[in-house]
Structures are given as structure tokens and as C-alpha cells.
Amino acid sequence: MSTETVVKTTCPYCGVGCGVLASPTGPLSAGIAGDKEHPANFGRLCSKGSALGETLSLDGRLLHPEINGVRVSWDEALDEVARRFSKTIAEHGPDSVALYVSGQLLTEDYYAANKFTKGFLGTANIDSNSRLCMASAVAGHKRAFGEDIVPAIYEDIELADLVLLVGSNAAWCHPVLYQRLLAARAQRPEAKLVVIDPRRTSSCEGAELHLPIRPGSDVALFNFLLGQLASNPDDPAVIAARKDAPDLAIAAELCGVEPADLAKLLAWFAETPRALTLFSQGVNQSSAGADKVNAIINLHVATGRIGLPGAGPFSLTGQPNAMGGREVGALANMLAGHLEWDRPGEAELVRAHWNAPNLAKGPGHKAVDLFRAIESGQIRAVWIIATNPVVSMPEADAVLAALAKCETVVISEAMRAQDSVNLAHIRLPALAWGEKSGTVTNSERTISRQRAFLPAAGEARADWQIIAGVAVRMGWGAAFAWNSPADIFREHAALTGLGNNGRRLFDISGLATLTDAEYNGLEPTRWPVPSSGEGGHRFFTGGLGAKLVPTPYRLPVNATSEAYPLVLNTGRIRDQWHTMTRTGKSARLMQHLPEPFATLHPDDAQGVANGDLIRIESPTGNSVLRVQIDSDQRPGSVFVPMHWTRQFCPQGRINQNVNAEVDPVSGQPELKHSPVRVTPYLASWHGFLVSRTELGVDLADWCAMLPTGAAWRYELAGLEPPDEAFDHLLARLDHPGAWITLIDRASGLYRAALVRDGILLAVLFIGPDHALPAREWLADLFVRDRLTLAERRALLAGKPADGAMPEAPVCVCFGVGAGQIQAAVEAGSCSLEVIGIETKAGTNCGSCRPEIRAIIANAKALLSEAG
Numbered sequence: 001m002s003t004e005t006v007v008k009t010t011c012p013y014c015g016v017g018c019g020v021l022a023s024p025t026g027p028l029s030a031g032i033a034g035d036k037e038h039p040a041n042f043g044r045l046c047s048k049g050s051a052l053g054e055t056l057s058l059d060g061r062l063l064h065p066e067i068n069g070v071r072v073s074w075d076e077a078l079d080e081v082a083r084r085f086s087k088t089i090a091e092h093g094p095d096s097v098a099l100y101v102s103g104q105l106l107t108e109d110y111y112a113a114n115k116f117t118k119g120f121l122g123t124a125n126i127d128s129n130s131r132l133c134m135a136s137a138v139a140g141h142k143r144a145f146g147e148d149i150v151p152a153i154y155e156d157i158e159l160a161d162l163v164l165l166v167g168s169n170a171a172w173c174h175p176v177l178y179q180r181l182l183a184a185r186a187q188r189p190e191a192k193l194v195v196i197d198p199r200r201t202s203s204c205e206g207a208e209l210h211l212p213i214r215p216g217s218d219v220a221l222f223n224f225l226l227g228q229l230a231s232n233p234d235d236p237a238v239i240a241a242r243k244d245a246p247d248l249a250i251a252a253e254l255c256g257v258e259p260a261d262l263a264k265l266l267a268w269f270a271e272t273p274r275a276l277t278l279f280s281q282g283v284n285q286s287s288a289g290a291d292k293v294n295a296i297i298n299l300h301v302a303t304g305r306i307g308l309p310g311a312g313p314f315s316l317t318g319q320p321n322a323m324g325g326r327e328v329g330a331l332a333n334m335l336a337g338h339l340e341w342d343r344p345g346e347a348e349l350v351r352a353h354w355n356a357p358n359l360a361k362g363p364g365h366k367a368v369d370l371f372r373a374i375e376s377g378q379i380r381a382v383w384i385i386a387t388n389p390v391v392s393m394p395e396a397d398a399v400l401a402a403l404a405k406c407e408t409v410v411i412s413e414a415m416r417a418q419d420s421v422n423l424a425h426i427r428l429p430a431l432a433w434g435e436k437s438g439t440v441t442n443s444e445r446t447i448s449r450q451r452a453f454l455p456a457a458g459e460a461r462a463d464w465q466i467i468a469g470v471a472v473r474m475g476w477g478a479a480f481a482w483n484s485p486a487d488i489f490r491e492h493a494a495l496t497g498l499g500n501n502g503r504r505l506f507d508i509s510g511l512a513t514l515t516d517a518e519y520n521g522l523e524p525t526r527w528p529v530p531s532s533g534e535g536g537h538r539f540f541t542g543g544l545g546a547k548l549v550p551t552p553y554r555l556p557v558n559a560t561s562e563a564y565p566l567v568l569n570t571g572r573i574r575d576q577w578h579t580m581t582r583t584g585k586s587a588r589l590m591q592h593l594p595e596p597f598a599t600l601h602p603d604d605a606q607g608v609a610n611g612d613l614i615r616i617e618s619p620t621g622n623s624v625l626r627v628q629i630d631s632d633q634r635p636g637s638v639f640v641p642m643h644w645t646r647q648f649c650p651q652g653r654i655n656q657n658v659n660a661e662v663d664p665v666s667g668q669p670e671l672k673h674s675p676v677r678v679t680p681y682l683a684s685w686h687g688f689l690v691s692r693t694e695l696g697v698d699l700a701d702w703c704a705m706l707p708t709g710a711a712w713r714y715e716l717a718g719l720e721p722p723d724e725a726f727d728h729l730l731a732r733l734d735h736p737g738a739w740i741t742l743i744d745r746a747s748g749l750y751r752a753a754l755v756r757d758g759i760l761l762a763v764l765f766i767g768p769d770h771a772l773p774a775r776e777w778l779a780d781l782f783v784r785d786r787l788t789l790a791e792r793r794a795l796l797a798g799k800p801a802d803g804a805m806p807e808a809p810v811c812v813c814f815g816v817g818a819g820q821i822q823a824a825v826e827a828g829s830c831s832l833e834v835i836g837i838e839t840k841a842g843t844n845c846g847s848c849r850p851e852i853r854a855i856i857a858n859a860k861a862l863l864s865e866a867g
Ligand SMILES: Nc1nc2c(c(=O)[nH]1)N[C@H]1C(S)=C(S)[C@@H](COP(=O)(O)OP(=O)(O)OC[C@H]3O[C@@H](n4cnc5c(=O)[nH]c(N)nc54)[C@H](O)[C@@H]3O)O[C@H]1N2
Pocket: 013, 014, 015, 048, 133, 166, 167, 168, 169, 170, 172, 173, 174, 196, 197, 198, 199, 201, 213, 214, 215, 216, 217, 218, 280, 281, 282, 283, 317, 318, 319, 569, 570, 571, 572, 573, 574, 575, 576, 577, 578, 672
């Protein structure tokens, strides 16, 4: 690999913002490695980042503009968007149109979308999926600091003596930061980690203490700590804040945890000046999200544990550019550059900078209200960019219905088949990662370049170019006459310095005069970057200049009831990214947890067994999922991953069950707490089908698709009698060739395989329950060119003649399964390091290390029981 071809770029997934070295090996492929010089990851990548090279194919991409499903030219498509938006505004006013955008846009795209909407369409109806993600953190920061500021930096994770992980499964969601934390603790064993999460997650593997708190009770916990620890008890603000503080017994009761554990946390926090609280969606996605954020900040401010090395409240951002979106103000209640409507003169600065006489006069609809306004017909034209609201919004069926009846739905997207794209009238193909170029800002305020290293897919264009194309057609060419992302970046950076003089901490005016060459070569740079003076530092040293905000504890809006007795908690799994449009392309990543599932505590699993299907119902929808019974789950709650869509499992999408209650301050929906009920799904047969051709996800009443690389595997279940299902599925496969079948009607077993010229084309297994032969072995056979005679004979037995079965990998990088790790422990290997040397498991990205540790611990426990 010659060094000339290596392009330095940034991972497009989470807000850690890891530096990536991409070495193109063809128009659709590249070698991927971590960038040792990037200050976020110093060369590390997690499983998702490492597999980026497997997501670059053109499979499923949207390659040409379309109107009503018909391919058109770019001119026709952009003319049509401009015509429809102009007409709607002329007839119904500017507030009858909206944009719904995403934290996966580059800062330059995001800036263009915001300027177009607020400056020129004349409405503030632009919101972002960051409303579902960061809005409560933003609101909390503004209340405490007067501005949306993250005081801490990544180094603090290594410097802290006590780290609290609150509502964050960083081991899976910010894996490289979690690895940095574990590496630092290996150097300083006295440092402690406490996890506060209703579930026992992978992030608990390295923790000294896990507090499995009652869902939604974080405010009570932090108010308790504040009440005990505030060092300036005479400060009127502390008195006000302390009014709400429960004592130990009441706090333990409210949070549903052991008083002794709470006392331990109190003692540790009290004795540790270098305390850092990392928080994420268990905090933000709540009807008390802003209060949760402020309760955390209050504790740090009142104890002086902020703005110092190793100390502070630290909001982990979700998407790669959640922070950049906030910088450019692409949310309905912000202007741009951290400027605000309600501070005198600031709207005027924006108006003048943009030369936009029609600047929106005040805030617009936030996401949940925005889709309700589409439903009510108040908003008649919407442009969705880089997000999939039919899957990711709460009350998702209502969102689907609203879009289905909206007069004009425009979508700029990288993928053709996506649940929301399917509803669009106008589809605009966007450049994806590897093709687009610009900047992103990570959780610690570091601005990094994403650089292109691949040619554009089909006719795809950059999102900023598409927006500018429409703006020009609506008559605003002069304000959108950019030639490159560098032009946009300079305009954005200049705005942050206007009328500033230290009044706003977000200041990157020092970057406003970068030449094109300097922009292209920009090294990772942490803000602030004022045009004069020092930058990149921590903020609010010791709490100076920060405010305490009273946060009286209140319960989640919707309580459980007899009809809906369980709390639905939703979130992420290690190897999938959101609605799976990219990670779903990697067979390797699909293997970790291949089906949509629901985790129940054994106490809540009456009448269902591990591996059964269950129906989850709420007042607004229902889903059917595979059950995992697990005592790490908090009793009374059920966890479901947010990822599955109609493309992968039509019945496995969950968000139609999620309530759309929002935090009154931030407008962020309560995605972690919806009352639901669970009932068994009584299928009359279960089965799976592996085929060399893709068949669609309508094969059975319940159907989940899993690409394996060489083939497509479908997990199936149905309500009709099994013999009917068997005939119908064989007919559906419609392969010319000879089926070999094995049928035992009395036991409900139906098996079929299709082999032509020694090549396996398809297998179908049906039985009365989910306990069918190992799919992994059968799916593996599709990788071969030709089967041996022994393999062909063994096919319908469903297991190899020698009995050696492959298993689902724990370590996806090297394909090492739990059995292999257990065997190594039984053979005497006793640590992660030794297992790594012997099996290679966990030695590449490290994302699986928490799971390997758990397997080692279990295997050791079994060994010692066995004596
Ligand atoms: N693998 C992977 N990584 C990702 C993403 C992905 O899709 N996949 N997405 C990225 C994005 S955009 C985001 S926003 C982040 C999200 O990162 P995280 O917030 O870490 O992930 P989640 O799984 O959504 O939720 C975190 C935890 O909150 C807990 N929780 C639920 N209710 C409560 C509560 O009341 N109190 C507390 N304290 N905890 C609670 C849940 O049990 C869950 O374990 O991940 C980013 N990283």
C-alpha cells in the first residue's frame, strides 16, 4: 500500500469522532485503519469503524434523482422542488413548509440547510434528529452555562479518579472512549467506575459498582448527592437546589436501589475531587431530560468538580456531527453560531451576515410537533435529509401516516430502499461517507475533516450542493454561490466572531481566513479558536460563572398500568448503527445479534421461554420480536433495540410502540420509557430459509432477513398450518432443480435442500419451535463452491457428520465464538490477555472485550462449582 493513496478522514458513526486512514483499493473499496495521530482514538477503531470497508458497495444506493418513482435529470428534480416549495409558500405562507435534517450531515451541509430555511424560506421549521438525541443536553447546558457548552475534554476520562457512566452504554455506543477508560484504569487500579443504568450492560463489566436504578429516577439520585455534598450551603442557589434533595432512605426508595450502594457512591464522590460524569441517552431521552442534565451539572458545580483536569459533567454526543449541528444552529429554537433570538441584536447579526431580509422571526416546530403539523395539514411540504423518521421517531405509525398524506415529501438520501424514502415524491441522491467532504465536530469539541477518497456514486451530489441548487432556483443565487465546502466553512467561522468579544464561548473566528489548502489540510482542532488568544481549553473552571438550576424530581409522564404493566426501554446494540442502512450491509456485523429481540427479566417471562416470539403492544402500535430472558434486565422493564426496519423485519420495528411525550424544556421525546404489555406470539410453525437469491421480507407472517455474504438467511414463523407454509415457500423459491426433502408430518418437521451441480442453492427447515438445527453450519455451506458427498448427505440432518459446529462469533473481527473462549478457559487460560494470545479474540478493535470478560467469569464460576 503506497502512502500516497492514504486519505485521512473521520469515522461517520458515533460522536467519539475517530480518525480513520482510508486506502482506496478500487472505485468501491478501501482498506480501513485507525489514525494513530488522531487525538480521539490514537489509532483504535471499534467493530463498526473497522468494518467500514464492507459498507462501500453500490448495493441499495440511490443513484439518480426521481420524481414519483421515475428517473429524471437533476435539473428536472431541482426545478420541481423549487416549484413546489415556492407554490406552497405563496399559497399558505412560509410556515407551511419544513426541513427535517440530521446530525449525520457535515457542518457545511448543515449550515446550508439552516441558512436556506431560516434565512430565505423565512421559517424556523427546521429541526434535526438531534432533537431525539442531544436536545436535553443542549437545554441543560444553556440553563447552567448560558450557552451550549461541554466543559470537559477526552483527556479527562484518563485523568479522572472516579467516572460515573449515567444512562450510557459506552462499551457498545462509544467503544473507543470506553477502551480509553479501561486502559487508563489498568494503569491506575485505584480509579473507580460506577454505572447508573436500569440494565446491567456490557459497560458494567469493568465497573466497581452498578446501580440498576428505577427508570427515570436519575434526578432523585443526583439531588440526593447534591443535598449531602454541596460545599457552599449558604449560597441561596444551593439552598433552592437543596430544597428538593431526598435523604438516603428516601433516595434509595425512589431509585429502587440498595441504600448501601447509594451510600458507597456518596462516599466515593465525596472523597474524589477528580470526578467525571459521562452521560448519554438514558439521561437525555426523558420527559425530565433537561432536569436530569442540570441535576448532574448542579452536583459538579456545587462541589467544584468541573473545568479541572479529570473533573466535570460530560455529555457524550451520539452522531458524528451532533455537535456541528448545534454550532450552526440547525434546530428549530436556535439561530446560528450560538446566537439566540431572545438576546438583543443577535438576530440582526445573522440577518446582516446572510443578507437575508426575510429571516425567520422566532422559533419553529420541534420534531414531534413538526410531524404533528404535517399530520394536521399545517405543514404541506417537507424536505427530509439524512434521517429515517418512519423508524426513529416515537409513535412511528403516526409519522408514517402523516408522510403518506403530505402533499410534498422530498428526501435527500444515500439509499434507495429505506422506510422513509419509500414515501417520498421526490428522491435526491446524496453523496455518502467516503464520497463527501467537509468537517464534523465530536463530543469534546474537536473539529475534524471528513475527506473524500471515492468517486461519487452514480449521479449523487453533496447535500450542500443540492440545497444550493434549489436556493438558486428560488431566486437566492447570490447567497448560495459557494464553490466548495471551504467557502461555507469560512462563512460559518466568520459568523462566530461577529459582535463576540468574548461574549460567546463558541468562537472559531480564528479559522475564518483559512485558505482552501489550509482547510483541506486542517488537522483535528478543538474549539474555541478565537482570532486572537489561546484556544481548545476546558471551560467553567471550578464552576465559576455556572448557575445551579432547581430540579424537583418528577416521574415519567406515562405510568405503567394493569393494561400496560411493563416499561419499554429502547437503545442500541454493539454492531448496528441506527436504521441499519450501512451496518446492515456487513455480513460480519450482522452476525453479532442477528434478529430483532426483546430482553425480559425471568420474573416477567411467565409463559414464554428463551427464543420464543412475543408481541409487544402499546396504545399506539405493536411489534413481534424474539425473546431473550436475562437476569441482567431490571424486573418490570423490557429492552428492545431501535435498529430493525421494514427492510430487515417488517414486524420488528419498535418505534410505533414508543410514546411521544416530550421534555417541556427541551422538546426531546421520552424514548426510554413507554408503558407496554407483552404476550406470547403463538406461531404454528417456526423455520428458516437460506437462499443464494434475495427473496424479500414478506415470506411469512414473521420474517427477519440476515445477509450472510454468500447468501440470504431468513428466520420465519407463521400462523397457517406448517404443510401449507412448506409448499408455499418451496413455490416461492421457484428454483429449477431437484429438491431433496425430508418430511415428518406427525412431528411437524419439514426439511428441503436444493443442490445443483454440487452447488447448494437453498435450504428450508420448518419445525414446531425455534429449536432447529444450527443455522450457522448451513449458512456456512453457501460459502463453498461445491459440497462434498458427506456434506450433501448431512444436509437434511442439519449437522455435519463429524459434529463440529461453527457458532455465532463474539469477536467479529476474528470470528471467535463463546464455545471456543469457554474451551480455552477450561484448558487453563484465565485472562483476557491469554485468551487473546491463544484465540486472537478481542485483539483487534476490542469492542467484544467486555463480553469476553463475562464469558471468562462465567466459565470460571462453572469450573469452581464443578470443584
Ligand atoms: N453501536 C452503536 N453505537 C452508537 C449508535 C448506534 O446506533 N449503534 N448511535 C450513536 C448515537 S446517535 C447515540 S445518541 C449514542 C447513544 O448512546 P447510549 O446513550 O449509550 O445508548 P442507548 O443504548 O440509547 O442508551 C443508553 C442506556 O440508557 C439506559 N437507560 C434507560 N433508561 C434510563 C434511565 O432512566 N436512567 C438511566 N441512567 N439510564 C437509562 C438504557 O438501559 C441504555 O443502556 O450512541 C451512538 N453510538
